[in-house]
Amino acid sequence: MQILPTISTTFIVISAIFVALGWAQIMKGNRESHQKLMLWGAGFALAFFIVYMSRTVFVGNTTFGGPEELKLAYHVFLIFHIVLATTAAVFGIITLLHAFNKRFAKHKRIGRWTAVIWLLTAPTGVAVYVLLYVLYPGGETRPLIEAILGTY
Template identity: 45%
Template sequence: MGLAGLWGLFNEIVMIASATLVAIGWYFIRHKQVEVHRKFMLSGATLGAVFFVSYLLSTFLVGDTFYGGPAKYNASYQIFLLIHILLATAAAVMGVITLRYALSERFNKHRKIAPWTATFWFIAAITGLAVFLLLFVIFPPGPTTKSLIQIIIGH
């Protein structure tokens, strides 16, 4: 597994850990343990932010890896990837909104959006894992685009 795959593995570990912390936080709010809930959710949100920064860095510094599996599955993979990207983007935007509601103590609004946000994040984490497995484990990786560094130095 090359640098793109290793960085992708790191990103997946962080994303799954983030989703796991959110799930645990959800459990605690269901059991009326607000402070424990808050700690898990803030930890999950922090790891979500770490994932986002790491993903952007990997895209700019290493590049994006293309699907290398059988051509007959390429269209299905691209549709699946698009769904993942849309869900992850929606979850990230909703996460910021949900966090802002909680931190500003607008709990009525927070309670309405939070279950949707968590659900979208769970699905984004699972589909992200599937994308990683399809790109680097199940099939050999396709080519990786040039990184920003390669573009700047002309290689």
């Protein structure tokens, strides 16, 4: 188990919990709590991103250390998770911009997608973490693109 991936995965989970709570609050009409909880959710998502990118730049990314026959499935799943996370980040920024500019109809429409995608990103992130560090010993540390595509 490695410390930085453990911290960043924990941040994703905390962020998703805030987003779920923030959604529940706006369903009850509590705009102020919704705003606060979503900003905490966005803050933890940003914290995740900072830890993840620092590790990528200064240390590298861990390759899959599990059995050879699972390698392809792992990489397909990893890419699915990365696509979800990237989409959630872009949608998240647009959602926040609509909210701050008081375009609430647009905010609400895209906000639902942002929340759903982020709530899928978190469990798939935990699954990647479990596959990479818990079920199997982590492989070598390699540059980002090799760790994602499995070209090592």
